Amino acid sequence: MRPSSSKLTFHKMHGLGNDFVIVDARQHAVTMTDELVRALANRRTGIGCDQLIQLEPSQEADFAMRIFNADGSEVEACGNAARCVTQLVGHEAQIATTGGTISGTPDDTGATLDMGEPRFDWDTIPLAYAMDTTNMPVRWEELTNPIAVNIGNPHVIFFVEDTASVDLARLGPIVENDPLFPERINVNVATVESDGSITLRVWERGTGLTRACGTGACATTVAAVRRKLVSGRETTVHLPGGDLAISWEPGQEVRMTGPAAHVFTGEIELDDFL
Numbered sequence: 001m002r003p004s005s006s007k008l009t010f011h012k013m014h015g016l017g018n019d020f021v022i023v024d025a026r027q028h029a030v031t032m033t034d035e036l037v038r039a040l041a042n043r044r045t046g047i048g049c050d051q052l053i054q055l056e057p058s059q060e061a062d063f064a065m066r067i068f069n070a071d072g073s074e075v076e077a078c079g080n081a082a083r084c085v086t087q088l089v090g091h092e093a094q095i096a097t098t099g100g101t102i103s104g105t106p107d108d109t110g111a112t113l114d115m116g117e118p119r120f121d122w123d124t125i126p127l128a129y130a131m132d133t134t135n136m137p138v139r140w141e142e143l144t145n146p147i148a149v150n151i152g153n154p155h156v157i158f159f160v161e162d163t164a165s166v167d168l169a170r171l172g173p174i175v176e177n178d179p180l181f182p183e184r185i186n187v188n189v190a191t192v193e194s195d196g197s198i199t200l201r202v203w204e205r206g207t208g209l210t211r212a213c214g215t216g217a218c219a220t221t222v223a224a225v226r227r228k229l230v231s232g233r234e235t236t237v238h239l240p241g242g243d244l245a246i247s248w249e250p251g252q253e254v255r256m257t258g259p260a261a262h263v264f265t266g267e268i269e270l271d272d273f274l
């Protein structure tokens, strides 16, 4: 099916280097296909991004945010993009995603989001079979004993001595595509530092290594609180692209504050991509 509009205006934005092409389809429909997503996300022959974000009208929120990974897969949540979209619209917003409705409040440099309550039951991650998601009895080479959290999208977190020593480019896809994860999974390797901050690297489902992952920072902070490694009241997460401030205590929503940058607004002729 060909998109309904030939010209497409888009906003190129990023959160700590996790970059997005944002299409505002609230006024006119754009039929986003996985083929078009892959073409637009391609860093050599397209515009280039980690995720393609499409804004659409919503009955139950200010607007809906659809999230497509660079491989074309549509997913439930994207924290860095939600901050960018909140900054783009310029006002407080309820944002409907397939992973739940989140709320965003813009500030001068980015936004604060309430990302909803995390889920932990094996079938809400989801896993292929029942397991204690707080101490999973599984391993992939030196990555052992992870914890799984769903923050709208699925994450598995490995606490390690030194994130830089993990060959995440090799191990990430092995874990991402393991049959234990029927919807695949985002793979986080984290170190809790002596000052209570967390150093984090992420292999993202459907995209690969990114400079930052907002939902990964949320899921990892929740995992560290559940493992009693941090208090969680105000945790700084250090990602390759910069820092995020995450807060969570059991029974609350996960709150994330961080930057959002608008790079440029452009227009393309869609027929050039198909």
Ligand SMILES: N[C@H](CCC[C@H](N)C(=O)O)C(=O)O
Pocket: 018, 051, 069, 075, 076, 077, 078, 079, 080, 081, 153, 154, 186, 204, 205, 206, 207, 210, 212, 213, 214, 215, 216
């Ligand atoms: N970078 C995004 C996460 C995208 C997650 C996506 N890779 C998935 O398949 O869930 C973030 O900042 O939250």
